[in-house]
Amino acid sequence: xxxxxxxxxRATLASLAAELKVSRTTVSNAYNRPDQLSAELRExxxxxxxxxxxxxxxxxxxxxxxxxxxAVGLVITEPLNYSFRDPAALDFVAGLAESCEAVGQGLLxxxxxxxxxxxxxxxAVLAAGVDGFVVYSASDDDPYLPAILERHLPVxxxxxxxxxxxxxRVCIDDRAAMRRLTEHVLELGHREIGLLTMRLGREWxxxxxxxxxxxxxxxxxxxxxxxxxxxxxxxxxxxxxxxDPASLTVVESYEHLPSxxxxxxDAALAANPRITALMCTADVLALSAMDHLRARGVYVPGSMTxxxxxxxxxxxxxxxxTVVQPSVEKGRRAGELLHDPPxxxxxxxEVLDTEVMRGRTSGPPA
Amino acid sequence: xxxxxxxxxRATLASLAAELKVSRTTVSNAYNRPDQLSAELRExxxxxxxxxxxxxxxxxxxxxxxxxxxAVGLVITEPLNYSFRDPAALDFVAGLAESCEAVGQGLLxxxxxxxxxxxxxxxAVLAAGVDGFVVYSASDDDPYLPAILERHLPVxxxxxxxxxxxxxRVCIDDRAAMRRLTEHVLELGHREIGLLTMRLGREWxxxxxxxxxxxxxxxxxxxxxxxxxxxxxxxxxxxxxxxDPASLTVVESYEHLPSxxxxxxDAALAANPRITALMCTADVLALSAMDHLRARGVYVPGSMTxxxxxxxxxxxxxxxxTVVQPSVEKGRRAGELLHDPPxxxxxxxEVLDTEVMRGRTSGPPA
DNA sequence: ATGAAAGCGCTAACAT
DNA sequence: ATGTTAGCGCTTTCAT
Numbered sequence: 001x002x003x004x005x006x007x008x009x010r011a012t013l014a015s016l017a018a019e020l021k022v023s024r025t026t027v028s029n030a031y032n033r034p035d036q037l038s039a040e041l042r043e044x045x046x047x048x049x050x051x052x053x054x055x056x057x058x059x060x061x062x063x064x065x066x067x068x069x070x071a072v073g074l075v076i077t078e079p080l081n082y083s084f085r086d087p088a089a090l091d092f093v094a095g096l097a098e099s100c101e102a103v104g105q106g107l108l109x110x111x112x113x114x115x116x117x118x119x120x121x122x123x124a125v126l127a128a129g130v131d132g133f134v135v136y137s138a139s140d141d142d143p144y145l146p147a148i149l150e151r152h153l154p155v156x157x158x159x160x161x162x163x164x165x166x167x168x169r170v171c172i173d174d175r176a177a178m179r180r181l182t183e184h185v186l187e188l189g190h191r192e193i194g195l196l197t198m199r200l201g202r203e204w205x206x207x208x209x210x211x212x213x214x215x216x217x218x219x220x221x222x223x224x225x226x227x228x229x230x231x232x233x234x235x236x237x238x239x240x241x242x243x244d245p246a247s248l249t250v251v252e253s254y255e256h257l258p259s260x261x262x263x264x265x266d267a268a269l270a271a272n273p274r275i276t277a278l279m280c281t282a283d284v285l286a287l288s289a290m291d292h293l294r295a296r297g298v299y300v301p302g303s304m305t306x307x308x309x310x311x312x313x314x315x316x317x318x319x320x321x322t323v324v325q326p327s328v329e330k331g332r333r334a335g336e337l338l339h340d341p342p343x344x345x346x347x348x349x350e351v352l353d354t355e356v357m358r359g360r361t362s363g364p365p366a
Numbered sequence: 367x368x369x370x371x372x373x374x375x376r377a378t379l380a381s382l383a384a385e386l387k388v389s390r391t392t393v394s395n396a397y398n399r400p401d402q403l404s405a406e407l408r409e410x411x412x413x414x415x416x417x418x419x420x421x422x423x424x425x426x427x428x429x430x431x432x433x434x435x436x437a438v439g440l441v442i443t444e445p446l447n448y449s450f451r452d453p454a455a456l457d458f459v460a461g462l463a464e465s466c467e468a469v470g471q472g473l474l475x476x477x478x479x480x481x482x483x484x485x486x487x488x489x490a491v492l493a494a495g496v497d498g499f500v501v502y503s504a505s506d507d508d509p510y511l512p513a514i515l516e517r518h519l520p521v522x523x524x525x526x527x528x529x530x531x532x533x534x535r536v537c538i539d540d541r542a543a544m545r546r547l548t549e550h551v552l553e554l555g556h557r558e559i560g561l562l563t564m565r566l567g568r569e570w571x572x573x574x575x576x577x578x579x580x581x582x583x584x585x586x587x588x589x590x591x592x593x594x595x596x597x598x599x600x601x602x603x604x605x606x607x608x609x610d611p612a613s614l615t616v617v618e619s620y621e622h623l624p625s626x627x628x629x630x631x632d633a634a635l636a637a638n639p640r641i642t643a644l645m646c647t648a649d650v651l652a653l654s655a656m657d658h659l660r661a662r663g664v665y666v667p668g669s670m671t672x673x674x675x676x677x678x679x680x681x682x683x684x685x686x687x688t689v690v691q692p693s694v695e696k697g698r699r700a701g702e703l704l705h706d707p708p709x710x711x712x713x714x715x716e717v718l719d720t721e722v723m724r725g726r727t728s729g730p731p732a
Numbered sequence: 733a734t735g736a737a738a739g740c741g742c743t744a745a746c747a748t
Numbered sequence: 749a750t751g752t753t754a755g756c757g758c759t760t761t762c763a764t
Contacts, residue, residue, distance in 0.1 A: 010518065012741055023751045028743060037749060055516040059495045060435060061741035063426045064756050070493050071474060080467065084460040094450040101477040104490055108437060109463055109473040120470060127436050128472055129425045129495050150421040152376065258679075313624070378757055389735040394759060403733060427757035430740050 011054035020048055031057055063129060071106035072096075072338055073130035075144055077137045079114045082256050086284060087312035088327045089136070092158065095331025096134060103339050105131070112144055122147035132338045137161055139202050139223045156337045158330055160225050168347040170333045174226055177323045177354040178233025181307055182279065184321070184356060186241045189364050190277040190305060194249045194268030195234055196261060196289060197281040200224045204254050211264040213271050214252040230281045230309065249275060253285065261288025276305060276365035283308035283315035283322055290320075290361065301363035311357060319360035326352050377420035386414055397423055429495060437472035438462075438704055439496035441510055443503045448622050452650055453678035454693045455502070458524065461697025462500060469705050471497070478510055488513040498704045503527055505568050505589045522703045524696060526591050534713040536699045540592055543689045543720040544599025547673055548645065550687070550722060552607045555730050556643040556671060560615045560634030561600055562627060562655060563647040566590045570620050577630040579637050580618040596647045596675065615641060619651065627654025642671060642731035649674035649681035649688055656686075656727065667729035677723060685726035692718050 009015075017024045022045070029036040030045035037045075049056070063069050074096060076083050083089045100107045110128050112121040125133075125147045132154035135145065140161040148155060149164070157169040185193065200214060201223045219231055235245035251268045253260040261280065269275055280286035286308030290300050300306050308315050311324025333350055342348050375381075383390045388411070395402040396411035403411075415422070429435050440462060442449050449455045466473045476499075477490045491499075491513045498520035501511065506527040514521060515530070523535040551559065566580060567589045585597055601611035617634045619626040630651065635641055646652035652674030656666050666672050674681050677690025699716055708714050 013743095014741070024742080025744085025752085026750060029750085032743080041749085053516070053518070055513075055518070056492050057743090058430075058741055059493045060426060060429045061756090062493075062743075063495060064424075064430050064741080064758085065743045067756075069426060069495065070490075071495075073472075080460055080463055084456055084463070090450055090456070097450070097475055100475075104477050106439075106477055106490065106494055107475040109466075109475070111467040111470050111472055113464075113467040116467065116470070124436075124470055124472065126422050127425045127428075129429060129435065129437075147421075150419070152419065152421070379759095380757070390758080391736085391760080392734060395734085398759080407733085423759090424757055427740090428759075430742085430757080431759045433740075 011049075011052045013054075013057055016045070016049055016052060016054050019052065020045060028057065060129075069129045069131045070104070071108045071130050072100060072335070073108045073110045073125075073128045073133045075110045075112055075125060075133055075135050075137070075148065077112060077114075077139070077142050077144060083136075086256055086282070087314070088282070088310040088325070091312075091327035092136065092331040092334075095328035095333075096335045097331070098328075099332045099335025099339065103335075105339065118143040126151065132156070134158060134334050134338060135161070138198075138226070140225055141202065141223055154338055154341060156334045158334050162225055166347055168337050168341070168349065170330050170337065170350045170352065172325050172330075172352050172354050174229035175233040175236065177325070177356070178230040178279075178281075178309070179236045180233075180356045181309075181321075181323050182234045182237035183241075184358060185277050185279065185305060185307060185362060186237060186243075188277075188305065188362060191243065191365075192247070192249075192272060192274040192276055193234070193238075194251065194265070194272065194275040194278045195231060195281070196251050196253065196264040196268065196278060196285050197227050197231065198224070198256070198285070199252050199254050200227050209254040209257075211251050211253040211260060211267045213267065214250040218252070219250055227281055234279060256282075256284060258284075258288055259292075261285040261290075262292025265289040265292055277307070277362070278304060279307045281309050283310040283312045283320060286320055286322065286361075287315060287318065290318075300361050303366050305362040305365070307362060311355075316357070316359075320357075321359040321362035322357050324355045324357050326354075377415075377418045379420075379423055382411070382415055382418060382420050385418065386411060394423065426495070435495045435497045436470070437474045437496050438466055438701070439474045439476045439491075439494045439499045441476045441478055441491060441499055441501050441503070441514065443478060443505070443508055443510060449502075452622055452648070453680070454648070454676040454691070457678075457693035458502065458697040458700075461694035461699075462701045463697070464694075465698045465701025465705065469701075471705065492517065498522070500524060500700050500704060501527070504564075504592070506591055507568065507589050520704055520707060522700045524700050528591055532713055534703050534707070534715065536696050536703065536716045536718065538691050538696075538718050538720050540595040541599040541602065543691070543722070544596040544645075544647075544675070545602045546599075546722045547675075547687075547689050548600045548603035549607075550724060551643050551645065551671060551673060551728060552603060552609075554643075554671065554728060557609065557731075558613070558615075558638060558640040558642055559600070559604070560617065560631070560638065560641040560644045561597060561647070562617050562619065562630040562634065562644060562651050563593050563597065564590070564622065564651070565618050565620050566593050575620040575623075577617050577619040577626060577633045579633065580616040582612075584618070585616055593647055600645060622648075622650060624654055625658075627651040627656075628658025631655040631658055643673070643728070644670060645673045647675050649676040649678045649686060652686055652688065652727075653681060653684065656684075666727050669732050671728045671731070673728060677721075682723070682725075686723075687725040687728035688723050690721045690723050692720075 013027050017027045030042045111124045136158045155167045159171045200218045238245045249272045251264045253264050308320045308322035379393050383393045396408045502524045521533045525537045566584045604611045615634050615638045617630045619630050674686045674688035
């Protein structure tokens with residue numbers, strides 16, 4: 001591939017027009033409105049462009065003029081090692097990417113890591129050249145949301161935060177799904193239940209990432225809505241079955257580590273050794289807990305029932321009893337809502353369906 | 367959160383300046399050079415901005431002026447369901463994202479699916495507002511590469527394509543790594559080997575995605591360098607051990623499906639029932655093959671040795687004998703090479719280290 | 733410390 | 749079918 005040496009000064013549409021002794025419009029048309037000039041002239045323009053090493057209209061200048069960036073921004077507040085490690089989050093990104101690809105839009109991962117200060121992250125949000133944002137956030141008090149809203153661009157929220165006025169949202173009914181799953185567990189005869197969840201707020205009570213019994217006040221905290229809705233679903237079912245929801249042992253894990261589920265299981269069983277069912281708010285937690293239990297000779301479901309949430313491939317393959325949610329579809333719908341918003345102009349809230357999957361990890365208590 | 371109604375016409379830096387009766391420069395300085403004006407004036411600018419709903423300088427206009435986009439483009443030619451399903455590819459993306467995040471750059475996933483026509487894809491490549499590209503491609507004759515090079519932006523290639531003049535590359539020594547792994551297999555006493563690989567060229571010989579014995583000519587095809595280098599490594603070791611490399615049974619899979627490995631194993635064993643070792647060019651293939659074999663009562667490593675490539679978490683956890691490559695580091699280095707290129711201005715080729723991991727899936731032939 | 737003027741490279745009206 | 753004119757919103761010399 002012999003690349004001719006680039007000219008000292010990069011070619012522009014104007015320089016190309018000058019070279020060809022035609023107007024800039026004509027060159028622009030050669031790229032954007034082929035029907036506006038003779039095929040012959042167009043050919044001449046394009047070949048001269050190639051000769052001059054002109055790659056076509058500058059995307060940034062074009063964006064400025066057309067007010068279209070050709071990309072949507074994805075803001076994920078959680079650490080990268082969460083988004084890229086949790087299969088459910090990943091499926092969501094894949095779905096979103098797919099819908100962007102379908103309409104030729106790029107997907108910009110906005111640099112908003114937890115290692116960056118909030119002001120840095122907000123700066124990144126403000127600096128993103130995009131036509132709209134998808135916000136996939138774990139907390140209702142997301143620090144970047146104000147900056148995003150400031151930009152007056154189309155925004156679609158996934159799962160959280162809720163109640164952002166004027167903004168569309170794609171989600172599932174976490175509470176109802178978890179309630180149905182819990183009903184299944186209760187029907188099997190379980191009465192002492194442990195619940196393993198991701199952390200319930202952006203802050204973490206004290207030093208050390210070890211899972212810990214959750215403060216009841218945190219459980220009611222509205223910041224991590226998804227988690228608390230799922231907990232609420234468990235309580236709903238317990239109350240309906242005549243159990244005291246306060247007897248539920250809730251353990252909170254700080255991180256999405258491979259070991260989180262196992263450590264959480266230990267914490268729950270230490271707090272209440274009579275637990276016969278361990279329900280988890282994520283499959284990764286449940287799978288980790290199962291591995292840990294099995295390594296210690298606790299059989300599932302013989303000695304312990306374990307359930308998850310999400311329906312990730314590994315969970316389904318291993319027969320985990322769980323709630324299957326359409327993660328890919330979530331991403332896809334979020335993208336579609338951004339690409340062609342409802343004609344009404346009004347924000348919509350789309351609640352996608354979930355399914356309780358009775359697997360091989362739930363059975364009667366020992 | 368009470369958002370004041372956005373003014374009919376969006377506020378700009380100029381309108382803000384007019385409102386404040388100061389020059390545009392001053393407003394610009396308030397955002398970009400806080401030391402160039404009194405704290406008092408700056409405060410006045412910022413608060414008026416907030417009142418007017420001005421979110422700060424428009425990123426696109428700023429990019430046009432400063433010639434900096436604040437993002438790098440990632441071009442992956444493979445289908446999305448590959449990039450987001452293969453843990454090794456994912457680790458690479460995570461590493462790249464991490465390095466971008468560290469310098470406050472966004473990561474733009476350029477919409478270049480296989481479903482899009484090349485001209486569409488080129489359009490997407492040409493339309494991306496980025497400061498540079500990372501190309502993660504499966505073939506040397508990548509159709510988008512010419513368009514990318516046209517743009518005269520910094521480019522870093524990962525693994526492939528090779529021999530792009532003037533472009534830095536991050537890779538591993540696939541051939542040597544596979545040779546070392548094969549030496550281990552041969553030392554165990556295996557003589558009849560099957561090799562499962564991803565497809566070797568962009569085109570696929572005939573209809574149907576079923577894995578098939580690879581045409582020897584395709585095996586020598588240079589388009590999918592990574593795959594063919596790995597095959598070459600196997601042959602190197604065979605030749606050195608006095609075996610005929612032509613006796614190697616090579617099976618090519620079209621897709622990265624969960625079933626690909628199993629189907630590939632069947633194809634290999636059908637072609638040569640005396641095979642005692644199944645080497646795979648990806649862990650996902652090997653794990654799939656193992657599951658399939660086990661389901662059919664073939665014990666690993668008792669009746670069949672299975673090896674992989676990549677060192678993905680599940681493989682390590684399950685004790686797969688494989689080559690561990692630093693996928694995350696690959697992404698990180700690619701990003702770093704883009705963010706601060708070598709002072710010399712010359713392209714570099716970084717060959718990262720790999721390690722042969724002897725696991726529990728390789729043993730003497732039955 | 734603040735302002736005036738000149739573009740960055742392009743596209744969209746509106747002519748011709 | 750092609751050209752003219754006017755910005756998109758911003759930063760950056762260079763003056764004051």
